[in-house]
Amino acid sequence: MELLQQRILSDGKVLPGGILKVDGFLNHQIDPALLYEMAKELQRLYAGEQINKVLTIEASGIAIATMVGYVLGCPLVFAKKSKTKNISNNVYSVEVESFTHGNTNTVVVSREYIKPGDRVLIVDDFLATGAALVGLKALVEQAGATVVGAGIAIEKVFQGGGDLLRQQGLRIESLARIAAMSDDSLTFC
Amino acid sequence: MELLQQRILSDGKVLPGGILKVDGFLNHQIDPALLYEMAKELQRLYAGEQINKVLTIEASGIAIATMVGYVLGCPLVFAKKSKTKNISNNVYSVEVESFTHGNTNTVVVSREYIKPGDRVLIVDDFLATGAALVGLKALVEQAGATVVGAGIAIEKVFQGGGDLLRQQGLRIESLARIAAMSDDSLTFC
Numbered sequence: 001m002e003l004l005q006q007r008i009l010s011d012g013k014v015l016p017g018g019i020l021k022v023d024g025f026l027n028h029q030i031d032p033a034l035l036y037e038m039a040k041e042l043q044r045l046y047a048g049e050q051i052n053k054v055l056t057i058e059a060s061g062i063a064i065a066t067m068v069g070y071v072l073g074c075p076l077v078f079a080k081k082s083k084t085k086n087i088s089n090n091v092y093s094v095e096v097e098s099f100t101h102g103n104t105n106t107v108v109v110s111r112e113y114i115k116p117g118d119r120v121l122i123v124d125d126f127l128a129t130g131a132a133l134v135g136l137k138a139l140v141e142q143a144g145a146t147v148v149g150a151g152i153a154i155e156k157v158f159q160g161g162g163d164l165l166r167q168q169g170l171r172i173e174s175l176a177r178i179a180a181m182s183d184d185s186l187t188f189c
Numbered sequence: 190m191e192l193l194q195q196r197i198l199s200d201g202k203v204l205p206g207g208i209l210k211v212d213g214f215l216n217h218q219i220d221p222a223l224l225y226e227m228a229k230e231l232q233r234l235y236a237g238e239q240i241n242k243v244l245t246i247e248a249s250g251i252a253i254a255t256m257v258g259y260v261l262g263c264p265l266v267f268a269k270k271s272k273t274k275n276i277s278n279n280v281y282s283v284e285v286e287s288f289t290h291g292n293t294n295t296v297v298v299s300r301e302y303i304k305p306g307d308r309v310l311i312v313d314d315f316l317a318t319g320a321a322l323v324g325l326k327a328l329v330e331q332a333g334a335t336v337v338g339a340g341i342a343i344e345k346v347f348q349g350g351g352d353l354l355r356q357q358g359l360r361i362e363s364l365a366r367i368a369a370m371s372d373d374s375l376t377f378c
Contacts, residue, residue, distance in 0.1 A: 023299065023302075024301070025264075028266065028267065028269065028298075028299055028300075028302060029265070029266045029301075029302040030258065030265050030267070031264050031266060031268070032254065032255055032256075032258040032259035032264070032265065033259070033262070035255065035259070037258060043208075058247070058248035059247040059251060059267070059269070061255075062251040062252055062255070063251055063252075063265070063267075064250060065252075065256040066219065066221055066224065066251070066252040066255040066256060067221075067255060067259070069219065069221040069224060070221035070222070070256070073222070074219065075214075075218050075220050075221070076219050076252070076338050077218045077219070078217065078219070078248070078252075079215065080217065080248070083290065083374070101272065110212065110217055110218075112213070113212075113213070113217060113218040122269070126200075132284060135324070140208040
């Protein structure tokens with residue numbers, strides 16, 4: 001998506017260790033007009049798929065998921081990082097490793113909000129190793145619902161998570177796909 | 190706001206200990222069409238105030254803040270709960286007590302994203318003791334920016350935080366104001 005690529009080039013910063021800093025418009029300060037255009041593009045890509053629920057993970061996925069839910073006309077659910085290891089019977093839960101924070105979180109979603117028959121679009125700001133996406137997909141499958149696909153803002157293709165999941169049959173649409181990053185430049189696919 | 194009050198009555202649940210559960214439409218599963226109407230109402234209430242930034246706190250404030258930013262045509266910033274006590278020089282920081290979780294968080298916002306001259310609307314899903322709002326207001330003041338006011342989805346008036354802050358001169362617009370809650374009923378102001 002040209003608009004997002006241009007914004008990454010103008011406002012993004014590449015930091016050592018494979019970190020792309022986009023917190024000026026995507027995940028600390030957020031440009032909702034850009035999110036709206038991104039949501040419209042995901043709507044176009046997933047037209048006809050009868051999505052009735054958007055699923056993301058707190059915290060930085062919530063903004064884009066809100067706009068995707070608004071454009072698709074359906075509710076969104078955000079999976080929560082649990083503070084406790086004592087998981088109640090009222091939730092589906094999964095372990096998710098965080099690339100950015102270098103730790104593992106137990107992530108939960110209430111059984112009330114994903115049901116068999118739901119057609120779920122998973123939305124997130126980043127796709128790198130794919131750990132969050134694998135976890136969210138597992139939550140949907142625990143519920144007996146269908147993962148229609150994933151809508152991602154920025155995919156770091158060189159980290160391999162996206163292609164591995166595509167090989168397993170998951171549809172993933174990423175609005176900007178980064179092939180390579182060096183110290184202060186990046187290349188899109 | 191009638192629409193929100195009706196939704197609280199139909200889908201909210203009162204739990205022991207002064208907890209109002211609205212996670213079916215506001216802070217776990219979220220209805221973006223409802224958020225849009227809430228954002229339009231805040232736009233009406235704050236018309237002419239030349240707000241150029243929306244500030245909230247992760248995680249459950251992000252959804253409504255996204256929609257308010259979209260409707261007002263300005264960016265939103267969400268303050269982050271810091272994982273570390275070592276706060277860098279690049280952020281403003283403040284301590285915020287959580288009523289829901291019974292703990293204290295260090296909350297930070299990058300100095301890049303709140304500047305002197307900014308006219309900030311603070312947005313959150315709940316106002317109870319006012320601790321989050323006091324913290325967010327302090328962050329804006331550290332930056333030398335102006336707090337235009339606060340836009341809150343649900344105020345638990347009986348917990349007193351809102352009225353205390355109003356007495357100190359802060360403008361607060363709450364879209365649903367709960368006067369009292371008992372075991373399984375609630376009364377709006």
